[in-house]
Amino acid sequence: MTIKSYYANNRIYDFEANIINITQENEDFLVELDSTYFYPEGGGQPSDKGTIGGVRVLDVIKSDDTVLHKLKTRPSKTTLNCSINKEHRDHYMTQHSGQHLISGVLKHSLNIDTLSVHLGEYETTIEIDKASISESEITKLEDDCNALIRSSKNIIYHETDDDGLKEFNIRRSSKYSGYIRVVEIENYDFVPCGGVHLSNLSEICNSRVKLYSLHQNRWDTSRCK
Ligand SMILES: [Zn+2]
Structure with a gap:
């Protein structure tokens, strides 16, 4: 079992951890740490990038209670310095938090459900349960x-x-049962989600959300401007 420290503190980017297991998968090595701040892919949010022991992390995978870090070379030490790509993590925390906000307002202000989301490198797409939406609703x-x-x-x-x-x-x-994590936008929106988010909506860049494209019922949205 890996301690998922990214839930306890989402602003730790450099840390030291101990290897508790290594398995080989084809040419790659799957490294399990005693605790990790690397977020594994999940909830539409891609995994963190970075390095472990100076070696680039190819992927971070959640497997039951374990988080596996895929590396190209086998680490030679058991205690390693780990470094998360801050720009990448902050970008997706912002996109993800912006998506919660927009989906929340869609529901609570306009009674429109979110069907699916995709957090992209440059934009976030939110698919809504409505074929069209008016200019006044967008405003x-x-x-x-x-x-x-x-x-x-x-x-x-x-x-x-x-x-x-x-x-x-x-x-x-919820898509899951058993242990469930609920993410709340203070007194406004509650949704089950296992991702990492900002701590406060005011951290959304330049404090503004701009919706910039509508394709039938798919929305390319939430690029912060
Ligand atoms: Zn979330």
Whole structure:
């Protein structure tokens, strides 16, 4: 089992960790650390980039309670310096948090559900459960998003289970059972999610969300300007 330290502190980019297991997969090595700040792919958010012992991390994979770091070469030491690519992590934390915000406002202001999301390198796409949306609705969506950013709402985490989930007014049902993590935009939006996010909406770059493209019911959105 790996301690998932990225949940405890999402702003640690450099740390030291001990290897507890190494397995080989074809030409690559899957390294398990005792604890890690590397976020593995999940919830539409790609895995972190960086280095372990000076070797580039090719991928970070969650496997049950374990986080595996894929490396090209086998580490020669058991205690290693690890470094996460800060720019990459911050970019996706911002995109992901912006997506929560927009999907929340879509639901709470316009009663539109989010069907799927894709966090891309340059833009985030949100697929909505509506064939068309008016200019006035888009304006309201942007205005409400930006008002929430200006109000500096915190992003808060709750750990619960299937029974405990009933206590939350969640926006969409959980894809998992057992241990469930609920992400709250303070007193506004609650959704089950295992990703990493900003700590406060005010951290969204330049404090503004701009929606910039609509294709039928798919929306390329949330590029911060
Ligand atoms: Zn999330």
